[in-house]
Amino acid sequence: SAVISQKPSRDICQRGTSLTIQCQVDSQVTMMFWYRQQPGQSLTLIATANQGSEATYESGFVIDKFPISRPNLTFSTLTVSNMSPEDSSIYLCSVEQGSANTGELFFGEGSRLTVL
Amino acid sequence: RKEVEQDPGPFNVPEGATVAFNCTYSNSASQSFFWYRQDCRKEPKLLMSVYSSGNEDGRFTAQLNRASQYISLLIRDSKLSDSATYLCVVNPISGYALNFGKGTSLLVTP
Numbered sequence: 755s756a757v758i759s760q761k762p763s764r765d766i767c768q769r770g771t772s773l774t775i776q777c778q779v780d781s782q783v784t785m786m787f788w789y790r791q792q793p794g795q796s797l798t799l800i801a802t803a804n805q806g807s808e809a810t811y812e813s814g815f816v817i818d819k820f821p822i823s824r825p826n827l828t829f830s831t832l833t834v835s836n837m838s839p840e841d842s843s844i845y846l847c848s849v850e851q852g853s854a855n856t857g858e859l860f861f862g863e864g865s866r867l868t869v870l
Numbered sequence: 871r872k873e874v875e876q877d878p879g880p881f882n883v884p885e886g887a888t889v890a891f892n893c894t895y896s897n898s899a900s901q902s903f904f905w906y907r908q909d910c911r912k913e914p915k916l917l918m919s920v921y922s923s924g925n926e927d928g929r930f931t932a933q934l935n936r937a938s939q940y941i942s943l944l945i946r947d948s949k950l951s952d953s954a955t956y957l958c959v960v961n962p963i964s965g966y967a968l969n970f971g972k973g974t975s976l977l978v979t980p
Contacts, residue, residue: 796874796957796970797914812967846913857902857961857968861913 756781756849760862767837767869774833775865777847782827787859788820789846797846803830837869873897876958876971884979887948891974893941893958900969903934905943906957908973914957917943948978 757780767773777786788800800820801809809822823831834841847862876893883889895903903920918925920932920941931944941958958971 794972796972797968798970799967851916857904857959858916858919859914859968861915863913866911 755851756783756860758847758849758860758862760847760865762865763863764866765868767867769838769869771837772833772835773837773867774831775845775847775867777830777832777862779828779849783849784827785850786824786830787848788822788830788832789848789861791844791846791864793843800832800845834867837867839869842867842869873962873969874958874960874971876974878972878974880975880977882977882979883948885948885950887978888944888946889948889976890945891943891956891958891976893943893971895939895941895958895960895969897960897962897969898936898939900939900960900962902961903932903941904959904961905930905932905941906959906970908955908957910954914970917956945976948976950978950980952976953978 759778761776786803789797790800791797799812800815801811803809803822803824805824805827819835821833844864844866846864848859851858851860874895905917906914907917908914918927920934922934924933929946933942955973955975957973960969
């Protein structure tokens with residue numbers, strides 16, 4: 755099983771600022787996924803990050819707001835830009851376990867963001 | 871209509887009880903199905919996949935009814951450590967955008 759480290763684990767930020775969340779995996783993976791879990795809501799996929807190409811964003815999420823880097827096969831960052839209180843959420847990095855596109859995911863411990 | 875719907879609970883049951891959670895999904899072409907477990911302030915972890923023929927893992931039994939677009943999870947002989955939120959997850963026909971339910975909260979009491 756993959757070990758995923760995320761940091762920061764939590765942060766409190768002022769509106770209008772940006773925060774970059776880092777995700778490190780202990781093995782090389784093709785796809786890395788960034789999810790958001792807002793209070794009382796289900797997990798929602800923000801984007802899929804492939805190494806060497808631009809991330810693929812889901813409906814409702816745009817690169818200007820959530821720029822993603824994927825410099826190598828074990829690391830990715832998600833930036834939450836120009837934050838507002840509505841961005842307060844848990845952000846989770848995940849990778850697949852087992853065969854591709856099976857839906858079996860490992861998640862990092864999450865980054866709990868509070869925007870004041 | 872939401873893609874995946876679950877009864878949010880909470881379900882409060884005594885130790886040793888049997889409890890069942892249900893989940894419905896809207897996309898009839900969905901390919902695969904899962905139950906994840908999420909402890910308070912922790913990340914989700916895969917509990918089990920759900921197969922068409924139904925499958926069992928110890929005290930946990932998962933069932934899928936494609937005709938009714940319905941998934942269930944049965945927990946027998948509940949333990950205190952089973953207290954968590956159980957997420958129903960559906961993999962649609964294409965892409966990686968798994969559809970997560972909001973989760974059903976279970977509290978097992980002594």
